[in-house]
Amino acid sequence: MKVKSNPAITEQFSIYIHFPFCIKKCNYCDFVSYKFASHDTEQYVHCLTREIELFAEKNFVKGVKIVSIFFGGGTPSLISVKQLTRVFETLNSVFNLSSVKEITLEANPETVNKAKFSEFKKLGINRISMGAQSFNDKTLKILGRVHDSKKIYEAYSILRKVGFFNVNLDLMFSLPEESIEDAISSLKKAIALRPEHISYYSLTIEKGTNFYRNRHNLNLPNQKEEYLQFSKGIKLLESEGYGRYEISNFALNGFESVHNIHYWKNLPYFGFGVSAASFLRRRRSQNYFRISSYCDAVLKQTLPKRSTERLTDLHAKAEHMILGLRMIKGVNKNLYYYRFGTLPDYDFSEKIEFFKKRHLLKENTKYIALTKKGSFIANGIFEEFLP
Numbered sequence: 392m393k394v395k396s397n398p399a400i401t402e403q404f405s406i407y408i409h410f411p412f413c414i415k416k417c418n419y420c421d422f423v424s425y426k427f428a429s430h431d432t433e434q435y436v437h438c439l440t441r442e443i444e445l446f447a448e449k450n451f452v453k454g455v456k457i458v459s460i461f462f463g464g465g466t467p468s469l470i471s472v473k474q475l476t477r478v479f480e481t482l483n484s485v486f487n488l489s490s491v492k493e494i495t496l497e498a499n500p501e502t503v504n505k506a507k508f509s510e511f512k513k514l515g516i517n518r519i520s521m522g523a524q525s526f527n528d529k530t531l532k533i534l535g536r537v538h539d540s541k542k543i544y545e546a547y548s549i550l551r552k553v554g555f556f557n558v559n560l561d562l563m564f565s566l567p568e569e570s571i572e573d574a575i576s577s578l579k580k581a582i583a584l585r586p587e588h589i590s591y592y593s594l595t596i597e598k599g600t601n602f603y604r605n606r607h608n609l610n611l612p613n614q615k616e617e618y619l620q621f622s623k624g625i626k627l628l629e630s631e632g633y634g635r636y637e638i639s640n641f642a643l644n645g646f647e648s649v650h651n652i653h654y655w656k657n658l659p660y661f662g663f664g665v666s667a668a669s670f671l672r673r674r675r676s677q678n679y680f681r682i683s684s685y686c687d688a689v690l691k692q693t694l695p696k697r698s699t700e701r702l703t704d705l706h707a708k709a710e711h712m713i714l715g716l717r718m719i720k721g722v723n724k725n726l727y728y729y730r731f732g733t734l735p736d737y738d739f740s741e742k743i744e745f746f747k748k749r750h751l752l753k754e755n756t757k758y759i760a761l762t763k764k765g766s767f768i769a770n771g772i773f774e775e776f777l778p
């Protein structure tokens with residue numbers, strides 16, 4: 392039987408735009424980012440806008456409904472007002488943006504100033520995601536952040552004055568040299584500011600980072616301490632009115648991120664810029680990581696793809712489960728059925744039963760979700776869904 396797709400589900404798209412420049416590389420960071428001072432950002436923005444236009448020339452995009460735009464990085468708050476204006480002009484000339492609900496820009500506290508952010512707001516940015524990471528100055532130094540805690544307060548106050556009333560603060564736990572009390576103390580300071588959204592996530596030591604090279608000298612919390620930092624943090628956030636809607640994401644009612652939910656629902660998105668990924672009709676692609684390769688391709692009128700793969704049925708289903716289980720609500724069985732024409736209970740019956748018996752997954756007529764216990768070992772569970 393061929394299952395018709397649900398138009399309400401398939402016709403919504405998001406846009407991700409990567410701005411790959413930072414003042415300085417943080418010690419834990421494995422994102423694609425280059426030193427701001429030593430690159431020609433004008434040239435990059437020129438290539439970025441050309442990529443968007445090229446994409447529209449090669450695909451019919453006028454009719455698609457865009458629900459969210461996310462400027463990530465790198466540090467997109469380093470972009471100039473003129474450059475961001477050009478990006479918006481290009482997006483507007485190519486896409487129908489009348490249905491966009493959320494436009495997020497990631498910001499480093501060091502880059503926030505009143506004049507620039509007032510203009511960002513006028514351009515349509517309506518959500519700021521600021522990387523605070525910690526309120527402990529010693530820890531911020533160890534992380535290699537360019538700002539201190541005072542700067543976080545200053546930047547936050549500017550955001551409010553300028554009129555941003557949908558702000559996320561990123562905060563990390565399981566950090567070097569930090570006790571449970573240190574982690575919770577930072578979290579309390581973040582909560583005291585009453586941002587609408589808090590991402591509270593664990594540091595991971597990724598290959599290729601300064602932390603990875605120096606991993607044997609890092610004094611990291613052990614597994615039990617990490618668990619306590621997380622579980623106590625969740626309790627605290629929930630008691631302060633921040634609903635946990637994804638493993639590491641918490642929001643005041645109504646401020647859950649449209650863009651992130653779109654991604655976890657495994658809905659399609661266009662990615663533009665160095666290293667940006669796109670996901671369209673089971674086809675996943677990723678742009679070149681190097682600015683020179685990216686710009687060369689675009690200037691030769693070709694899309695700057697380093698890889699494109701069409702997911703197999705099995706892989707697409709597994710990915711849908713893994714992304715959906717990240718949300719506390721879980722995987723919507725109806726959505727799964729519209730997408731694949733089968734139900735998750737059928738495709739993953741053994742795995743689902745195995746985890747349900749161990750109280751790591753739970754299920755009702757509409758959703759399959761991680762239990763609270765399951766959410767602490769989510770990655771281990773996700774691995775089991777992979778083909």
Ligand code: SF4
Nearest residue numbers: 413416417420464465
């Ligand atoms: S500011 Fe963000 S993207 Fe830039 S180096 Fe630090 S963690 Fe990476």
